[in-house]
Amino acid sequence: MLSKVLRHGLTGVLLSSLIANAQARELDTAFGAVEVPDSPERVVALYEGALDAAVAAGVTPIGAIATRGGNDVAAYMSEHIDTGELEMVGVARETNIEAVLRLQPDLILAAPQLPEEQYRLLSRIAPTVVPDSNGLSRDGWKEESRVYGQALGKEADIDDALEQIEQRAAEINERLKSANVGGxxxxxxxxxxxxxxxxxxxxxxxxxxSTGLEVNDDGLVNEGSAHSDILSLENLSLIDGDWLFLATLNEEGQQALDAAKQSSAFTRLNVVEQNHVVPVNGQVWSSASGPLAAQVILNDIEEALLP
Structure with a gap:
């Protein structure tokens, strides 16, 4: 009798395993092949680009990390989801593993830069997807978004979102040319x-x-780095082009910028005299990535250059 119960129990376990495997999909990631659930319901996003892509695909994660310079996700996300329902589980490059564990996720979307040590810990909690990235590139975010879309089973939604970005950028490009705006x-x-x-x-x-402007950093940024060292006000002339997009992350940065605007080093810049300085949200322009953030940036460009 006991052996019969064991046999039935083992059969049940095997059937459950077969069903789970049938519903799982295998994904190529930076750390090799990862099996992800077919329809994940409890998703944690440990990267701003992952959160953006998930929401763009119609999936609201249960956990996320705070944006740079803030205690919550970037403000633009509140236009798409109730950000108050998101559990904060860390900041960029500093994840609270225990907080992730408490959420009991069935899928974790992580940043391309995730250290292997953290990956090993996270993958013990749930399948962890880390896009295979080769460093900084203008279009790398698109492939990252596609990987997250695949992990969520939402490839078509991400492809549609990316196509909308490309079409809108091309449209703005043509309108800028017609208006003789560029540089x-x-x-x-x-x-x-x-x-x-x-x-x-x-x-x-x-x-x-992508909208047709000639974007420079004039060798001020070292290879592989996201930004230059801090410039002195006297060296602002190094970035005196036709347009200057100025991002601040928080109130402290805005206060420092307001003070700098009172200095002659700032006011004598040609781009300032031409009224071609465009203030933008640093949480989007210098921290976020993904289809939704791209639409915000295109909005800013359109409003500033095609009023």
Missing amino acids: TAYLARWMPAGPMVMSSKLFSTGILA
């Missing part, structure tokens, strides 16, 4: 200690370039 552009993030020039190989500068 060189720089993106700088203003910190309390001063401005940093952002790399021309970033997500945001790539979106900016």
Whole structure:
């Protein structure tokens, strides 16, 4: 009798395993093949680009990390989901593993830069997807979004979102040409200690370039780095192009920028005299990535250059 019970129990376990395997899919990631559930219901996003892609695909994660310079996710996300329902489980490059464990996720979407040690810990909690990235590139975010879309079983939704970005960027490009608006552009993030020039190989500068502007960092950014060292006010002339997009992450950065605007080093810049300085949200322009953030950037470009 006992052996019969054991036999039935083992059969049940095997059947459950077969069903689970049938519902799982295998995904190529930075750390090899990972089996992900067919329809994940409890998703944790440990990267701003992962959160953006998930929401763009119609999936609301249960946990996320705070944006740079903030205690919550970037404000633009509140236009798409109730951010108050998201459990904060860390900040960029510092995940609270215990907080992730408490959420009992069935899928974790992580950043391309995730250290292997953290990956090993997270993958013991749930299948962890880390896109295989080769460093900074203007279009790398698109492939990352596609990987997250595949992990969520939402490939078509991500493809549609990316196509909308490309079509809108091309449309703005044509409108700028017709309006004879263009030239060189720089993106700088203003910190309390001063401005940093952002790399021309970033997500945001790539979106900016897709509208036809010539985006530069003029060799001020070291290879593989996202931004330059902090510039002195006297060296602001190095980024005196046709357009200057100025990002701040928080109130401290904004206060420092407001003070800098009172200095002659700032006011004598040609781009300032031409009224071609465009203030933008650093949480989007210098921290976020993904289809939804791309739409915000395109909105900013359109409103500033095609009023």
